[in-house]
Structures are given as structure tokens and as C-alpha cells.
Amino acid sequence: MVKRHVNQDILVRSLRYAIERKQGAEALREANEILELRVQERTAELETANELLRQEIEERQKIQHRLELALQAGKIGTFEWNIQSNQVTWTVELEALYGLAPGSFEGRVVNWLQALHPDDRAKTEQELWQAVKIGQGLDTEFRVICPNGEIRWIAVKSSLFHDLIGKPLRMIGIHMDITEKKQLEAQFLRAQRLESLGTLASGIAHDL
Incomplete structure (x- = not known):
């Protein structure tokens, strides 16, 4: 069991x-x-x-x-300037505006200033540091001398960026080739002067 x-x-x-x-x-x-x-x-x-x-x-x-x-x-190139490291980055389009080969810009503010026309260099450098001092972007026009000797007019428009306490960090903007615009303005001014001279000569002849 x-x-x-x-x-x-x-x-x-x-x-x-x-x-x-x-x-x-x-x-x-x-x-x-x-x-x-x-x-x-x-x-x-x-x-x-x-x-x-x-x-x-x-x-x-x-x-x-x-x-x-x-x-x-549009003949426009962009840049970025790290103010703390003083390193400037250019696009290949911007290098082309200055007549430089791609990758040949050495990346410092002084390298950029050296490309400016001697008559515009001091003024432009002063405007740059004044813009940083008052906390705004650079907005100016100047001439540059290309390696081949060609003189071009450049316009810069940029914005300045800060940290939380207002310390400037970087400037980002564009360079535009305005050579043709400047040439047209010069032609217009010459035409105006010639017209004024013609009017003056006509008035003198009428008086005689």
C-alpha cells in the first residue's frame, strides 16, 4: 500500500x-x-x-x-572671427574676393588688415576695434589690393556675439565686392561735374 x-x-x-x-x-x-x-x-x-x-x-x-x-x-564671402583666440575663418568665396587661392588666408586679423589699401587700413582697423568696444558689428567700406595689384572695393556687414556677462566672443558677417557700384558712382559724379561745367560755360557764353 x-x-x-x-x-x-x-x-x-x-x-x-x-x-x-x-x-x-x-x-x-x-x-x-x-x-x-x-x-x-x-x-x-x-x-x-x-x-x-x-x-x-x-x-x-x-x-x-x-x-x-x-x-x-553675388561676389559675397562669409567670415567668422573668434575674438578670444584671434582666429579668423574665411570661406573660399571670401578668399576669392581678395584674390587669394583657396586655403591660403592665414587666419589672423593682421593678415586681413595687410590686404587693405594703405590709405584705408588705419581707419578700418580703428572702426573694427571701436565696434568691438561698443558691442556691435562692423559695418564699413574700404579698398583692398589683390596680389595681382588689382584694387577692389569691399563692404563689410557683420554682427557681434557676447557671452552672458557681455564679453565679446565672436564676430560673424559678410564681405561684398562693391567695386562695380563704386565705379558707377564715380562715373555718375563725373557726369554731374561735366554737366555743371557745361551749364556754367553756357551761362558765361550767354553773358558775353
């Missing part, structure tokens, strides 16, 4: 163990399925995010390309 009872206990435990194993295997299978589903969902999300990122990068590259074309067509 005792042996029979023991056999029944073993059978019950075996059945319970088998059921638990089956339940465990089923739970593990379900967990694996859920995990695999989540991996697939996450992979799909990453693929979508990567595609959106790729499209954004392509769009930014197109915008950058259009901007470069616009700068070249």
Missing part, C-alpha cells in the same frame, strides 16, 4: 514537472516571439529614421550648394 502511494506521488510530481516544463517552454517561446517582434519594430523605426536623416542631409547639401552658388554669383 505504501509503495503504491509512493508511486502515485512520483507520478504526480512527474506530471507537474512535465506541465511546468511545458509551460516554461511555452512562456519562453512567447517571450522570444515578443522579443523578435520588438526587434523587428525597432529595426523598422531605425530604418525610417535613417531614411529621414539621409533625406535631411541631402536637402542640407542642396541648400549649401545653392548658397555657395548665390555667394559666388
